[in-house]
Amino acid sequence: MTKARALIIGAGPAGLMAAEALTGAGHRVIIADAMPTPARKFLMAGKSGLNLTKVQPDDVFFGQFAGPDMPDFAPFGFGPQQATAWAEGLGQQMFTGSTGRVFPVGMKASPLLRAWLARLRQAGADLRSRWRWTGLEGGFRFATPQGESLLRPDVTVLALGGASWPRLGSDAAWVPMLRDAGVQIAPFRPANMGFRVAWSAPMQKVIGQAMKGVAIRAGDRVSRGEWVISHAGIEGGGVYEVAAAIRDGAVALVDLAPDLDHDRLAQRFARPRGRLSLGNWLRRVLGDPVKVALLLEWGRPLPGSADGWATRAKALPLRHDGPMALDRAISSAGGVAWSAVTPDLELRALPGVFAAGEMLDWEAPTGGYLLTGCLALGRHAGRAAARLLQH
Known part of the structure; x- marks a missing residue:
């Protein structure tokens, strides 16, 4: 049995940020992680x-979060300003792209992670890899390369x-342990995921190609991002941005020409087809063979007039067979219910134990929201744990 005042379980962004908050308050911490190396996801x-964050006013930025x-x-x-300043404080030069998304100039996570881990070690953090949490009997039990270990910290942050x-470590193996301890857990569901589509044979010629210059409308959300036609269905940032709404039952429509209004598009469809095949005629109108393939796939029965073609192309039903599996999703919804934690993220059933990051029941689109959210929650839980140690 090892005595430690502060314990972090999980060495992803939320866990490392919690460790930073605790070490910044003068506390030495143990960071236990089941994987051979930290922060694999x-x-x-x-x-x-x-993509660390996105430059937007806080109300717009955090309006993308749901749960x-x-x-x-x-x-x-x-928020975005704090996330950018934090990365720059680790010696990473950042830049903001045309869409407001913020990246390191080097476009890699590894230099930032190396600098972060070095700063944490210097501040008194002890990272223990291949330490898998196995139980709560008598303290926090771990299976380690050296055998079983038991820690009895004064405060713990679960991340x-x-x-x-x-395969990167987010396997939800912690759910039975917390549920048995009386913590309410909402069922997990895929988030930021693609959708399964059983494509017809003619679609095989565009498998792997990107869908650009379109919009997807689902409920009150609209996405203009790119996405990909894959063997399994549709995937990519443009789909992920509206994936939660589609998953929850919203009808999704694809606008193949979002920069043209209905009348202007109808004028294009009114041009004589002559002796052109249907595919070649549609390519002349839409200018993109991938759009044409999708229109022929999802647009049947095919319209018989220019006005009908324009209507179909501006509101093409997105036909799918359900979301892709949880283990293929970028992130997940579900987890520790908000009613199970205090405003400080302390578990009501386990005093002195805090939860942070994607363990909690929230979701946000890709594009910088997820990472900033995990950092924010880890920092908040770590600061609350540090205050508890001072009492």
């Missing part, structure tokens, strides 16, 4: 360019992630 997110009984994230005091990307 964070590093995976950085493979295509680490049953979820509090407003803005009072946590960590074990949700249920997406289990």
